[in-house]
Amino acid sequence: KTLTCFPGFQSAAKGDSTSGMHSLLSAQLKQKKATLSVVNVEALPDKGERLRTQVKELEDALESLSLAAASQPESSISQSATRTTSISPSCQQGGTILLPSPPVSDPVHHQASGLHLSQGYAQMFGDAQMHAFYGGKMTHDRLLAVKNATCEAIDHLHKSLESCPEPEAEVPDPSGIKVTLLAHQRRALAWLLWREKQNPCGGILADDMGLGKTLTMIALILAKKIKAKEEDQRKEEKKLQTWLSKTDSSIVASKGTLIICPASLIHHWKMEIDRHVKGGKLSVYLYHGPNRERSARVLADYDVVVTTYSLVSKEIPVKKEEAHNPTKDPEQVPSHSAALLRVAWARVILDEAHNIKNPKVQTSIAVCQLRANARWAMTGTPIQNNLLDMYSLLKFLRCSPFDEYKLWKAQVDNGSSRGRERLNILTRTLLLRRTKDQLDSRGKPLVLLPNRSCEVHQLTLSKEEQAVYDVVFAQSRSTLQNYLKRHEGKDLNSGNSFSSNPFDKVAKEFGMSQPVSGVPRQASSTVHILSLLLRLRQCCCHLSLLKKTLDTLELQGDGIVLSLEEQLNALSLSCSPSQSDSDPKTMVALNGSRFPSQLFEENSQSTKISAIISELMAIRDTGDNQKSVIVSQWTSMLKIVAVHLQKMGLRYAVIDGTVNPKRRMDMVEDFNTNRKGPQVMLLSLCAGGVGLNLTGGNHLFLIDMHWNPALEDQACDRIYRVGQRKDVTIHRFVCEGTVEEKIATLHKKKKDLAQNVLSGTGSTITKLTLADLKIIFGV
Structure with missing residues (x-):
């Protein structure tokens, strides 16, 4: 059937190929989007509504054309698909951090034969033996099955929002917790409990850094152990028994939680549980070190097992081709396999889950192999670079069919308005995000924190x-x-x-x-x-x-x-x-x-060192026992700062990649609680920028600029978080007329991307371009 319903569309000649029609539609779509990007739509009589409608119609036509292309040879389909995914995404302005209301869900299309919709639907609910949707020749039936499975999954997720707790719905503190949860944590707990009744079971806790995600997750573990409803227990036990019936006795069912975190945080988790949970309520084991427990049955008896990403990556063998395909639970696990792999966990929690943002690396593939009823990703920065970060998290959650890379690219990360709508539904359903400056329905702050200010010190290099x-x-x-x-x-x-x-x-x-x-x-x-x-x-x-x-x-x-x-x-x-x-x-x-x-020479005072020393002297002169954290991405720079701190007579400590986890936590405790302890903490951006609680300090110095602003934000939230009692000042140092000014501009670009994605309206343009380099060097 010839497509003629779009303004400006010229009918194709009888002999024209489908690929030719695809090229024509793609060109028109590109032209319409270009017009939208340069025209002041507010000056148009309809505010640009007609142009936006035409763009949407063209996108729908291209999607329909992809289905029609199935009747052509495979090479034709391949060429058509390539052109489809190369369309530039339309750049829309980002919204607020609060996720907007979901659009009307995708219509469910009737399907012909081939891969039935029920099969795709079954895969969404974790059928371990389902095959990937893409691969080999994509016939008409298979393409239709892809679309049907996508629509079915989106409809299911959209419908689940009907039972989602209200934003301000709270549940009581679980029995056994020693502290009183803050209101936003009780609301998060209500959401977490709801997600563990949904499919996929689990989700993404993406609260802003410093809002107490660790304590919230501990509360979930307690609540599920002590107050779990009978039907939830039956469902979990039924799923575990299903696994056991399909496998040999090497699989051990557990009601425990496996927590995977960076090595720097393994002792932090145990300390937080000991501090906030009454004795005997949760048994904890640190799966770490050369003498760690090797028995799956012993590990399965613990309520909480904490291990590291590096250890999981080391113990679980992976195949690189598994990076872009849905993960399957094998029917048999050899008895000599790693103990972590032979336990069917009640839940697996990834702390600092952005560590798996690259789906191709061994760590990312390995964590997806673990068996669990519920899967949780904790991260204050779910999007650091592009939408591939989000795909990696969905793959870990086994959110079928979006855990298949080709389907994700074709149906979600494709630059179309329909793709953005699907992403919006996914984020609204699977992700909870609150920020420190967010207000509730009564206009009150979500969490009461001291004031935070940012001072940008504009410096001029010496001659x-x-x-x-x-x-x-x-x-x-x-x-x-x-x-x-x-x-x-x-x-x-x-x-x-x-x-x-x-x-x-x-x-x-x-x-x-x-x-x-x-x-x-x-x-x-x-x-x-x-x-x-x-x-x-x-x-x-x-x-x-x-x-x-x-x-x-x-x-x-x-x-x-x-x-x-x-x-x-x-x-x-x-x-x-x-x-x-x-x-x-x-x-x-x-x-x-x-x-x-x-x-x-190291003992020479550079312009930036002089500015830092001047600020530290002013802080010391207040006599208010204020402490500072100095952050650099280069350990060699930290050593230079240390030379000048010694000259000043300031007590300091250093946390970098060479400090073992136990020593690190002791240093943090001393900095936070000992008035006569270190006055300054020197912190490596990559080694100490995540997970640490340094609320003993209320001044943070970012003395150099990293390309990734998310890393800097993580460092800032080491001191500006729940538990901070003093006003916080972030000090940034920018040398005028240098590359540092250019980096500041690029920071804004990446931050805009992250916010747009979390609000369901983001585009995928994130990489620094050759044009950026030309700007930096004036070429």
Whole structure:
């Protein structure tokens, strides 16, 4: 049937292929969206309503055309699908953090034959043996089954909202808890209990960092153990018995909860349970260390077992091809398998669940293999980069059919308004998010916290520092220009996927392709540009950082692990045996320019160090026993700060990746409770930016800027959280006229994305682009 109902649509000739019609519709859709993006719709008589309607109709037509394409050869279908997913998403303004009311759910279409709807529906409820919807030749029946399963799942989720507790509905504190839950925690508990009666069982607790998610989850464990309703018990036992009937005796049923967290938090969980739960109410075992318990039956007897992501990744074997397919519970588990895999848990909780945001990594695949009745993801930052982060969480939750990557991309993450509606339903149903500044229906704050302010210290580099920065900047700019001459229009537009290179993570953020394999690394390589960018950021902090090799720990945040020589073959920093009259011992050569060597010594006060010292002196002079937390992404920078703290006579402690979990918690306790303890806590952004409670401090210094603003937000919430009694000040330091100002702009872009996704209206454009690089370097 010829499609003729869209304004401006030209009928296809009789001999035109479906793919040709698809291209024509895609072009019209792109044109309409472009018009929407540049026209002031408020000035139009209908406020742009007609244009938006046309966009929606074109999107629907393209979706219908995909079904029609099934009658063509497989190659045709493949080409059509490729074009469909390449349409640029329409950029809509983000809403508030409160999720909007759901739109009308997708209509359920009647289906023909092939994979029946009941099969797709069964898969949604966890049928372990169902096959993926995509794969092989996608016939008309199979494409129709995909659409039917999607509609059925969305309808089911939408209908479940009818029984969802009201936003301010509360349940009483569970028996056995020693503290009184705050109102927002009792409301969250009501929602958690509701989700454990739904399918999929569990969800995402995405409350803002510092709102007490840990205590809320402990309350859930207590409530389900002590006050679980009989029908819930029967349902869980029935599911466990189903597993046991299909498997050998190596599977052990448990009523316990498995908690998986970063290694830095394993002792924190036990301490929180000991602190907030009456003795004997919950038995806790830390599955950690070389002498850990190996018996599944012993582990199954505990109420709570706490382990780490790294240990799960190490013990559970995975196959890389499982990354994008729904996870199945195998009918048989070998008796020699890891103990964690041989227990059928009542629930599995992922703390700091953004650790599995990449579905391809071993950790992400491994946690999905665990058997559980309920699955929970806890994270204050469910979206850090793009919608792939959300897919990873849904895969862990086994939210079928959206736990299949190809279906997720085709039906949700496709840039269409229909896809955004489906995402909206998913987030409204499966995700609970409240923020610290949120108000309830009476206009009162969700949680009473002290005031928080942010001071941005605009700094001007000294004359000498600016001269060094200019040398590095000029080299970086030249490198980028050479790169553009060789690669623009080639690798950048090829659409080639990235391999698992060490610098891929950052290269992806910049929208760049990696150098061609086998080509010698030259100064104008992608990795060299990124290395120079990192050096520019270090110039803004302290010039002594330029002397240091870029070690692995410091570069993990940027995804670069190459040596200094490999990365900076065109930027040399060394003592200069110059033929000038100057003393060669006091001069340093940097890319042909010469500077006093004292600038590059740790005991030299850089502009940023001077500003930090000045603020710390002012805080000490108040005599109010105020404490500070200083955060850097580079441990080498923390060591430099420590040198100057010693000069001041300030007591300090350091938490980085070298501090073991037990020692870390002791240091946190000393900082929070001992008035004569450390006055300053030096904190590594990646090692200490999550999970720690540092409410003993009320000043936080972000002394350098990371590309990922979510990491910085996590660090800020170490001190601004439930339990803080003093007003909090966040200190940011930005050197004017440097790359740091550009990073601040990019931060806003990523934060807007995260909020848009959580409000159900987000687009998927997140990577830093080549245009961003051109802006940074003025090319």
